Amino acid sequence: MSTALLEASGLRKSYGRIAVLHDVSLTIGADESHVVIGPNGAGKTTLFKVLTGELLADKGRVAFKGEDVSRLPAHKRVHRGFGRTFQVARVFGKLDVQDNLRLALEARTRRGNPLASIGRNVAGELAERMEKLLVDTGLERQRHALSGALAYGDRKRLELAMVLALEPAVLFLDEPTAGMSAAERQATVQMLLRVKQQRRVSMLLTEHDMDVVFGLADRISVLHYGKLIASGTPAEIRADARVKEVYLGDEDSHA
Amino acid sequence: MDNRSSFLGGPARRDWIVLAVVMALGLLVPSVLNRGLIFIAGLVWINAVFGLSFNLLFGLSGVLSFGQAMFFAAGAYAAAVLTQSLGWPFLPAWIMAAVAGGLLAALVGAVALRRSEGVYFAILTLAFAELMHLLITNTGMLGRNDGLSGLARPVLSLGAARLDLGQGDNFYYFIVVACGAMIALIRFVIGTAFGRALQAVKQDPERAEFLGIPVRLHRLVIFTLAGMMTAAAGALVAPWAQIVTPELAHWSNSTNPILYTLLGGSAYFWGPALGAVLLSAVFYVTRTLVGVSDLVTGLLLLAVVLALPGGVLGLLARWTGGTRGKGKA
Numbered sequence: 108m109s110t111a112l113l114e115a116s117g118l119r120k121s122y123g124r125i126a127v128l129h130d131v132s133l134t135i136g137a138d139e140s141h142v143v144i145g146p147n148g149a150g151k152t153t154l155f156k157v158l159t160g161e162l163l164a165d166k167g168r169v170a171f172k173g174e175d176v177s178r179l180p181a182h183k184r185v186h187r188g189f190g191r192t193f194q195v196a197r198v199f200g201k202l203d204v205q206d207n208l209r210l211a212l213e214a215r216t217r218r219g220n221p222l223a224s225i226g227r228n229v230a231g232e233l234a235e236r237m238e239k240l241l242v243d244t245g246l247e248r249q250r251h252a253l254s255g256a257l258a259y260g261d262r263k264r265l266e267l268a269m270v271l272a273l274e275p276a277v278l279f280l281d282e283p284t285a286g287m288s289a290a291e292r293q294a295t296v297q298m299l300l301r302v303k304q305q306r307r308v309s310m311l312l313t314e315h316d317m318d319v320v321f322g323l324a325d326r327i328s329v330l331h332y333g334k335l336i337a338s339g340t341p342a343e344i345r346a347d348a349r350v351k352e353v354y355l356g357d358e359d360s361h362a
Numbered sequence: 363m364d365n366r367s368s369f370l371g372g373p374a375r376r377d378w379i380v381l382a383v384v385m386a387l388g389l390l391v392p393s394v395l396n397r398g399l400i401f402i403a404g405l406v407w408i409n410a411v412f413g414l415s416f417n418l419l420f421g422l423s424g425v426l427s428f429g430q431a432m433f434f435a436a437g438a439y440a441a442a443v444l445t446q447s448l449g450w451p452f453l454p455a456w457i458m459a460a461v462a463g464g465l466l467a468a469l470v471g472a473v474a475l476r477r478s479e480g481v482y483f484a485i486l487t488l489a490f491a492e493l494m495h496l497l498i499t500n501t502g503m504l505g506r507n508d509g510l511s512g513l514a515r516p517v518l519s520l521g522a523a524r525l526d527l528g529q530g531d532n533f534y535y536f537i538v539v540a541c542g543a544m545i546a547l548i549r550f551v552i553g554t555a556f557g558r559a560l561q562a563v564k565q566d567p568e569r570a571e572f573l574g575i576p577v578r579l580h581r582l583v584i585f586t587l588a589g590m591m592t593a594a595a596g597a598l599v600a601p602w603a604q605i606v607t608p609e610l611a612h613w614s615n616s617t618n619p620i621l622y623t624l625l626g627g628s629a630y631f632w633g634p635a636l637g638a639v640l641l642s643a644v645f646y647v648t649r650t651l652v653g654v655s656d657l658v659t660g661l662l663l664l665a666v667v668l669a670l671p672g673g674v675l676g677l678l679a680r681w682t683g684g685t686r687g688k689g690k691a
Contacts, residue, residue, distance in 0.1 A: 159572070161568070180571075180576070181571045181572055182571050182572075182574045182575060182576045182577070183576075185571075185572060185573065185574035186574050190572075191572045193568075193569075197566055197568070197569040198569070199561075199562055199565045199566060199569070200565070201565060202565075209558070210558055210559065210562050210573065211573050213555040213558065213559065214559065214562075214570075214573040214574045214575050215573075215574065216555075217555060217556075217559070217575075218574065219574055219575065219576045219579070221556050221559070221576075221579060221580055221583040222556065222583075223555070224554075224555050225554045225555070225556055229555065269573065270572075270573075273573065273574060
């Protein structure tokens, strides 16, 4: 394994008296895809929120490229190289596919400065990058479609394209295949593998579908009631007795 | 069928043409209307800017302010005090009034946007505006409940050129040009990357934040800009009406831009301007019915909210086939 790009250590988060994360530590290496699995309510989404800056951890540290980012707001983490998709894809439904991408590309160019590129038309400069994103995510033919009217799988791909427009170093994908048909899942796994290879981007994913998990993961961590009970290569996780007991065995019965 | 993507302020050329035509028509007003109507026309221009500034917040950015009167009054009083008490020439006073409005908005925004959103933010702005109203009615220098009267129409002097705005309809022409310029600035802002980012913030603040758009900072900047434009509009009232009163800061004046916007259509660039024209026409027609005009306003608002959720321009767009229609800005 290569050196860690992102390193979370001792993360704790409680809602009131209910502890959702207990001392969770994990690392994402460069070019690594790391999948966090666990039953519903295990704390995967909270972990995502804490890592990406939507929530601040009560305790613990998130370091990215060796710098502490634990207190940075979400948009600043994005400027450092974080990219995030949501469990239920979020795109700007009243705008078409191209305008959604344009927003993301402009956001990347402006890096949070409200007055940046005022009085300058950057559409020309962004056009080439937009084309590449449309091709990479297979959305060329839907470029003029209103994103709110897209099929759900396409909306997820658009959201991914928007996040890729930010040229992230690490992608946080919260259940990237949730709500998709089996065929769409396959296509998404292929697309993510391609993205990872071409863009040399690291990924942290949560996922329920075991075909997707084992299709993508270089490394798997298992979260159970807010605790990390195992972390290792897919082969190690498959062989782990405790993981089988709390999660995998259970999953097989309705997979 | 609405299947067209549109940023508010998508195709700009039509809006520039509309602005040019409206300004040309506005400049013709003095040759066809009487004095009283010219005065009202001047107020309509000012109120159109008031409404368009409000819609930078509401329609564009999804920020509902219920206290815009405080900036309008700040501009009007700043212009009155600077020109009358301190003897400043009008142009620097006008600019200073706009700056004062911007500073006040930055201050209010920094406090109110820090911890609140949506309705809570609206209530906070209302509270700040009421505070402003109280301050004005209790400050001797600002004339307390009587306000400041006898304000002179200024003489503009730029180098050797002098233009006496007190003469004839000169100040009306000045209002048309000044308001036209402000409307152009508002339209320009909407069409920038900043304007588009604000629409992203309105549609889904969290998604916007995770595109690297600092949501709160964007709201603060547009709130400051809207406060500045509102104060600049308010500053024109001082020499036009030649009196400023605390009513300018009253909460009912904060409802005016909201009414213009809802009446005209918040999703359309020209909505608030059209609303200002229509509402002024309604007031003019009902002006002799003392007490009834408030009732008319109330019923009108009810009718618009219940029957015309997209405002008059929304209705026109529906008639002319989807939102592809005219005026979709």
